[in-house]
Amino acid sequence: MTTAENMKAESENNNTAVRTNFIREIIDEDLKNGKNAGRVHTRFPPEPNGYLHIGHAKSICLNFGIARDYKGFCNLRFDDTNPTKEEVEYVDSIMEDVRWLGFDWDDRLYYASDYFEQLYEFAVKLIKKGKAFVCDLTADQIRETRGTLTEPGKDSPYRDRSVQENLDLFERMRKGEFPNGARTLRAKIDMASPNFNMRDPVMYRILHAEHHRTGNKWCIYPTYDWAHGQSDSIEGITHSICTLEFEIHRPLYDWFLEELEIHHPQQIEFARLNLTYTVMSKRKLLQLVEEGHVSGWDDPRMPTICGLRRRGYTSTAIRNFADRIGVAKREYTQDVTVLEDCLRDDLNKHARRVMAVLRPLKLVVENYPEGKTEELDAVNNPEDPSLGSRKIPFSNVLYIEQDDFRENPPKKYFRLSPGAEVRLRYAYIVKCTGVVKDKKTGEIIEVRCTYDPETKSGSSQSGRKVKGTIHWVSAAHAVHADVYLYDRLFSTEDPSGDNWKDLINPKSLEILKHCKLEPGLAMSKPGDRFQFERLGYFCVDTDSKAEALKFNRTVTLRDTWAKVDKS
Ligand code: ATP
Ligand code: MG
Numbered sequence: 001m002t003t004a005e006n007m008k009a010e011s012e013n014n015n016t017a018v019r020t021n022f023i024r025e026i027i028d029e030d031l032k033n034g035k036n037a038g039r040v041h042t043r044f045p046p047e048p049n050g051y052l053h054i055g056h057a058k059s060i061c062l063n064f065g066i067a068r069d070y071k072g073f074c075n076l077r078f079d080d081t082n083p084t085k086e087e088v089e090y091v092d093s094i095m096e097d098v099r100w101l102g103f104d105w106d107d108r109l110y111y112a113s114d115y116f117e118q119l120y121e122f123a124v125k126l127i128k129k130g131k132a133f134v135c136d137l138t139a140d141q142i143r144e145t146r147g148t149l150t151e152p153g154k155d156s157p158y159r160d161r162s163v164q165e166n167l168d169l170f171e172r173m174r175k176g177e178f179p180n181g182a183r184t185l186r187a188k189i190d191m192a193s194p195n196f197n198m199r200d201p202v203m204y205r206i207l208h209a210e211h212h213r214t215g216n217k218w219c220i221y222p223t224y225d226w227a228h229g230q231s232d233s234i235e236g237i238t239h240s241i242c243t244l245e246f247e248i249h250r251p252l253y254d255w256f257l258e259e260l261e262i263h264h265p266q267q268i269e270f271a272r273l274n275l276t277y278t279v280m281s282k283r284k285l286l287q288l289v290e291e292g293h294v295s296g297w298d299d300p301r302m303p304t305i306c307g308l309r310r311r312g313y314t315s316t317a318i319r320n321f322a323d324r325i326g327v328a329k330r331e332y333t334q335d336v337t338v339l340e341d342c343l344r345d346d347l348n349k350h351a352r353r354v355m356a357v358l359r360p361l362k363l364v365v366e367n368y369p370e371g372k373t374e375e376l377d378a379v380n381n382p383e384d385p386s387l388g389s390r391k392i393p394f395s396n397v398l399y400i401e402q403d404d405f406r407e408n409p410p411k412k413y414f415r416l417s418p419g420a421e422v423r424l425r426y427a428y429i430v431k432c433t434g435v436v437k438d439k440k441t442g443e444i445i446e447v448r449c450t451y452d453p454e455t456k457s458g459s460s461q462s463g464r465k466v467k468g469t470i471h472w473v474s475a476a477h478a479v480h481a482d483v484y485l486y487d488r489l490f491s492t493e494d495p496s497g498d499n500w501k502d503l504i505n506p507k508s509l510e511i512l513k514h515c516k517l518e519p520g521l522a523m524s525k526p527g528d529r530f531q532f533e534r535l536g537y538f539c540v541d542t543d544s545k546a547e548a549l550k551f552n553r554t555v556t557l558r559d560t561w562a563k564v565d566k567s
Contacts, residue, residue, distance in 0.1 A: 021327040023062070023268055027070060027239060030266075036238040040072030043237050044098070045112075045228070047079045048090040048212075050282035051297040051304045052097045054318070054339070055273040061322035062270070063241055064103035075235055076105035080113045081227045083211035091212075093297070097305040101315050108235075112227045113213045115234055119222050120174065122230055122260055123185060123203060127166045131259050132203060133159055134169040135186045139205075142184070145191075146199055152192035153199045159188060173206055176219045180206050185220075189255065197252045201225055229253040229267070230260070237265040243272040244331065271328040275336045277488040278303045279495055293504055294489070298542075300552050301489040301508050311486065312529050312539030312554030314350075317343040333494070340555050347529060347537045347554070352380045352387060355425065355471040356517045356532040356551075358483055360399035362446045362475065363416075365430060368396040373474070377458060378426045392518050394427050397475040399516045404470040405447050407435060414468030416447065423469040425533060429455040471533045478516035481549035483538065485510040515551075522546065529554065 020028075027040055042063040046056060067074035076098060080086050098105070126132035135158045137145065147153030161169075173183055185204040193199055203226040208219045232240045246253075247269045257264040274280060279288075280303060288294050288302070297304050300311035308318065321342040325334055355378070375391040400416070409417035416422045421431045428451040436446035455464055491505040521530070523546075529539045536556040544550040 019323060019326060022329060023239070023241060023270060023327055024066065024069075026266075026268060027066065030238070031070075039236070039238055040066065040070035041075070041236055041238045042067050042072070042241060043075040043077050043110075043232065043235060045077045045079045045231075046094050047082070048087065048094060049082070049085040050090060050286060051093050051306055053280055053282075053285065053303045053305065054275065054278075054308065055280050055303075056097075057101060057305055057318050058273045058322045058325070059241070059243075060098055060101055060103060061319055062327060064098075065319075065322075066239070066241075072238075073108060074103070074105065075108040075110055075237070077110040077112065077231060077235070079224070079228065079231075080111050080211070080213065081222050081224065083207065083209040083221060086212055088212055093306060097309075100305065100309060101318060110231075110235060111213060112222075112231050113211060115227070115231055116214060116218055116222070118234060119227060119230055122262075123170065123226075124167065126187065126203075126256075126259060127170060127185075128163055129259065130163060130188065132166070132185055132187050133161050134166050134173065135159070135184050135200075135202075136182070137184075139181060142202065146196065147191065155191050156186070156200065159200070170204075173204070173220050174218070176208065178206055180208055182206055187226075187252075187256070189252075195248060195251055197225065197249050198255070201252060225249055225252050226256070229256050229265070230262075232265045233257055233260075233263045236263060240265045240267045242267060242269055244269045244329075245272075269329075271331050273325070274331070274333040275303065275339065276333055276493040277336050277490045277495070279490070279500060284500065287501075288489075293501070300484070300486050300541075310542055311552055312347075312537060313343055314346050314529070317346040320346065336488070341558075343555050344537070344558055347531065349383050350381075351529045351531045351537055353378075353382070353531045353533050354518055354521060355392065355473055356481075356483075356515060356521070356530075356535065356538070357399040357401055357471065357473050357478075358485075358512050358515045358532075358535065359402040360473075360514060360516050361402045361405055361444070363398045363400045363405075363430075363472065364446055364448050365396045365398065365451050366433065366448055367450045370396050372396070373477070376426050376456075390520060392426065392520075393474045393477040394424075395474045395476055398424070398472045399475055399478060400447070400470055400472050405432075405444070407444065414466075415470055416449070416468075421466045423455070423457075423466050424451075425469050425471050426457050427472070428452060428457070429464060429466055471535075473516045473518050475516070477519045479519055479522040479549065481515045481517050481521070481551055483512045483515045483551045483553065484541070485512065485553045517549070521549070524549070531557075 044060050044063045064074045135156045137156055145154040184202045186200045186202050189198045189200055191199045202223055204220045207221050210216055250267050253267050289297055294302055298306035298310045321339050374394045376394050377389050378392045379389050380387040404415040406413055406417045416432050418432050421429055423429050430449040430451045433448045435444045438445050487508045488505055489508050490503050492503050495503040524540045526540050526542045526544050532538050537554040538551045539554050541550040541552050
């Protein structure tokens with residue numbers, strides 16, 4: 001998007017009335033009660049182990065949106081506590097995506113790894129309070145002694161080590177004296193708790209691995225549960241908004257903060273976004289990329305933010321989607337058509353209309369002088385008169401869509417067929433006089449017609465009406481492009497089962513190599529978006545070049561023309 005477009009989208013975004021939801025109600029209540037001295041401070045805490053997807057976008061809009069509307073702050077915090085799966089490539093892409101969505105963390109960019117020293121000290125504090133201990137059980141042994149839903153777990157034999165011994169062992173863990181997995185630091189809570197998370201959870205594990213930011217400084221790494229709440233507290237977060245799977249972790253979140261007696265943010269859970277025809281787990285998205293089912297993280301069929309962007313999605317459409325679907329307390333699956341509708345609404349307002357012929361068929365206008373070119377007026381966007389109009393060339397040889405001609409038309413076929421009349425958009429009414437066929441194959445290679453000079457669009461005599469209007473491009477002036485028609489990546493609504501890869505839509509991409517576009521499109525740049533009249537919304541692909549234009553179909557029009565056609 002250009003800066004001007006961005007600002008326009010931004011102001012529209014600000015004008016939409018803010019919808020309330022149960023999280024905003026909690027915040028309103030807190031403000032009324034003077035909690036947190038009237039501060040509202042949220043954070044978006046991605047783990048840099050993959051690219052962001054539309055589910056994250058929802059979380060970003062929620063957290064940054066609340067900060068914006070309550071005149072508070074939202075931090076961007078990388079939850080980088082797992083050195084083996086995280087990469088700088090992901091950190092960079094996450095920042096790019098948050099910015100593209102229209103949000104800004106200003107100077108509040110943080111990394112959980114910045115708090116490793118502080119977290120270590122917090123752990124020492126818990127050890128001194130007798131609330132944490134070094135455990136020599138292996139990961140397997142810890143699992144085996146955890147108990148079941150109906151039976152309590154077993155106390156670790158190391159649970160009653162003295163504070164002194166724990167402090168000594170913990171320090172030596174940090175110094176690297178022990179191999180991976182030899183020891184852990186565990187919270188001393190309650191092995192009989194009905195909540196598994198409270199059964200002496202692991203806080204630190206030994207992992208001799210290089211971290212993308214701290215290098216080899218650390219060989220003990222905090223678990224998510226230990227790092228997350230304390231990071232929230234250190235940053236002065238007031239409302240720590242996360243997805244429902246963390247509800248069961250909340251007692252532990254609270255326990256750590258209470259035992260440490262530090263600032264205590266409130267964890268609030270909401271239902272993660274699930275979409276029909278879409279997989280959202282990072283693990284599955286990574287598989288799609290690594291196994292070559294798609295061309296990369298930014299393949300236009302991916303639900304990643306970079307994929308949606310390359311597909312032609314606008315950030316306004318995604319923000320409007322997040323706003324429209326709201327925030328739920330229970331899991332559900334959102335119909336993906338709502339997302340597509342938000343996109344159409346936005347593109348309808350802003351995308352320029354142009355004419356493009358995807359599957360060309362030559363149309364020769366017999367009574368139009370050969371070599372003559374006429375410049376006709378075409379409206380850029382009927383929804384937005386400020387976008388003005390442009391000139392398009394008309395001549396005696398045109399291209400029309402193969403689908404817009406039938407030698408033997410079905411009933412109610414209002415396009416071109418022998419003897420029938422149709423209006424050429426922004427031009428004249430033409431009457432089909434015959435066809436030319438390939439002598440060998442019998443295939444129609446050319447349609448012939450005559451035009452009625454009295455019917456020029458916009459002229460005073462143009463009043464004569466015909467039922468159909470079709471689009472066209474002048475052959476001599478057309479620019480050539482490859483057009484990639486994308487469809488949904490999965491053929492079924494719910495691709496969540498174990499056999500999800502069998503459900504990949506084999507027809508999710510069709511490449512058209514002979515498309516003809518009106519000449520103005522020669523100047524288009526990657527990211528530009530258009531409505532190809534009667535066909536849908538398209539955008540210029542990132543790989544497009546002036547000498548080799550490449551367009552992606554972003555989304556079809558609401559009333560799918562294709563359906564009419566198959567009749
Ligand atoms: P992982 O499976 O690696 O934990 P994740 O999708 O939870 O993946 P995170 O990087 O931990 O990824 O997510 C960052 C934030 O985005 C978290 O606060 C998480 O709750 C939120 N989030 C992730 N997926 C969704 C989703 N589908 N809908 C809404 N929020 C989401
Ligand atoms: Mg997560």
